[in-house]
Amino acid sequence: MDDAKRLQFCLKTLADVNRLRIIKFIGEHERSVSQVVGETGLSQPLVSHHLRILKNANLLEAKRQGPFIRYQLKEKRLLHALGILLNIAKTVNAEDIHEPMFHCPPFWKIHFPGKRGKKQIVQI
Amino acid sequence: MDDAKRLQFCLKTLADVNRLRIIKFIGEHERSVSQVVGETGLSQPLVSHHLRILKNANLLEAKRQGPFIRYQLKEKRLLHALGILLNIAKTVNAEDIHEPMFHCPPFWKIHFPGKRGKKQIVQI
DNA sequence: TGTTTATATAAAAGATCACTTATATAAAGA
DNA sequence: TCTTTATATAAGTGATCTTTTATATAAACA
Numbered sequence: 001m002d003d004a005k006r007l008q009f010c011l012k013t014l015a016d017v018n019r020l021r022i023i024k025f026i027g028e029h030e031r032s033v034s035q036v037v038g039e040t041g042l043s044q045p046l047v048s049h050h051l052r053i054l055k056n057a058n059l060l061e062a063k064r065q066g067p068f069i070r071y072q073l074k075e076k077r078l079l080h081a082l083g084i085l086l087n088i089a090k091t092v093n094a095e096d097i098h099e100p101m102f103h104c105p106p107f108w109k110i111h112f113p114g115k116r117g118k119k120q121i122v123q124i
Numbered sequence: 125m126d127d128a129k130r131l132q133f134c135l136k137t138l139a140d141v142n143r144l145r146i147i148k149f150i151g152e153h154e155r156s157v158s159q160v161v162g163e164t165g166l167s168q169p170l171v172s173h174h175l176r177i178l179k180n181a182n183l184l185e186a187k188r189q190g191p192f193i194r195y196q197l198k199e200k201r202l203l204h205a206l207g208i209l210l211n212i213a214k215t216v217n218a219e220d221i222h223e224p225m226f227h228c229p230p231f232w233k234i235h236f237p238g239k240r241g242k243k244q245i246v247q248i
Numbered sequence: 249t250g251t252t253t254a255t256a257t258a259a260a261a262g263a264t265c266a267c268t269t270a271t272a273t274a275a276a277g278a
Numbered sequence: 279t280c281t282t283t284a285t286a287t288a289a290g291t292g293a294t295c296t297t298t299t300a301t302a303t304a305a306a307c308a
Contacts, residue, residue, distance in 0.1 A: 002225070003210060003224055003225030003226070004141045004144050004145055004225055005141060006210065006213050006214065006217075007144055007206060007209065007210050007213060007225065007226070008139055008140060008141045008144060009213070010209060010210075010212070010213040011135050011138050011139035011209070012139040012295090014135050014139075015132055015135035015136040015138075015139045016132060016295090016296080017128045017129060017132045018296090020128050020131055020132060021128055032254080032255090033254070033255055033256090034253090034254065034255085042297095043297085043298075043299095044254085044255070044256090045255090045256080045257080045297090045298075045299080045300090046296080046297060046298080047255095048255060048256055048257080049256090049257090049296085049297080050296095051255095051256095052256080052257090057216075058216040058217050059216060064255095064304095064305090066254095066305070066306075067253060067254050067255085067304080067305045067306060068254065068255085068305095069254080069255065069256095074216050075212050075215060075216050077208070077212055077215075077236055078212055080208075081205065081208045081209045081212055082131060084201070084204075084205045084208065085131065085134060085135070085205045085209075086127060086130065086131050086134075088134070088199050088201055088202055088205055089130050089131060089133070089134040090130065091199060091201075092181075092182040092183060092198050092199050093130075093182050100127055101126070101127030101128055101131065102127070102131070105235065107231065107235055111229065111231055112201055136264095136265095140265090140266080142266085156284080156285090157284070157285055157286090158283095158284065158285085166267095167267085167268075167269095168284085168285070168286090169267085169268075169269080169270090169285090169286080169287080170266080170267060170268080171285095172285060172286055172287080173266080173267080173286090173287090174266090175285095175286095176286080176287090188274095188275090190275070190276075190284095191274080191275050191276060191283060191284050191285080192275095192284065192285085193284080193285065193286095
């Protein structure tokens with residue numbers, strides 16, 4: 001699979017509100033299916049469906065613990081990547097930035113301070 | 125529009141091979157529609173269709189120059205974000221990394237050297 | 249072993265999306 | 279003004295994706 005196809009596949013996997021909310025929730029720490037159901041209010045089969053899509057894309061890992069199956073985020077950097085993308089999406093739409101759903105990694109704003117940001121001395 | 129919805133919208137906009145190739149091509153510098161048609165081999169209406177989607181998402185800007193309409197990428201950081209996401213997609217699928225379609229920004233590997241990467245002294 | 253709890257899967261419906269074909273607009277040059 | 283070139287739009291089709299409903303598996307416990 002070439003880069004464009006792989007990127008498309010990854011983006012398609014992420015391009016769903018419910019899956020984004022699931023990623024955010026599981027990104028905090030590992031969660032069982034029923035925990036995700038409780039958090040999102042989605043039906044159990046729908047949660048399982050989304051979890052399978054995320055697992056097939058190798059973004060989540062699953063392990064059984066007794067009757068529960070715990071899912072965890074394979075790459076914490078994904079949260080950063082989503083934070084960056086969200087930041088870009090807001091920038092191009094020029095809206096005010098309150099508490100964002102995903103966060104840029106701290107060094108991101110050092111390298112790209114943004115148009116309104118003052119230059120500042122930082123310790124690296 | 126809340127964060128999750130906005131992010132979904134941005135991801136959906138990006139989640140298409142043809143649009144990714146168009147972004148890469150226009151990301152180099154601004155291009156006319158016919159240049160994109162020439163590069164991608166897609167039909168002109170299809171290119172216009174994709175360009176409109178990208179423009180509606182505020183990822184591209186259009187300006188008329190005589191008979192041509194030149195499109196340019198509004199946020200160069202988008203290329204970085206895609207580079208990061210591509211890198212993550214490859215990492216979780218644990219495949220060998222040749223020349224990637226999009227690149228991580230140079231400082232990315234300083235902060236996240238990767239499991240196989242040796243630690244190294246870098247000038248910041 | 250039978251029942252309950254936790255999760256997965258399969259089928260089907262509805263919505264969304266990419267693409268094609270055909271046509272419209274808009275500028276430039278003859 | 280008429281034609282050509284560059285781009286946009288609109289309608290229609292097929293494919294894909296989200297969601298629901300119903301059912302299956304698998305572990306735990308009585």
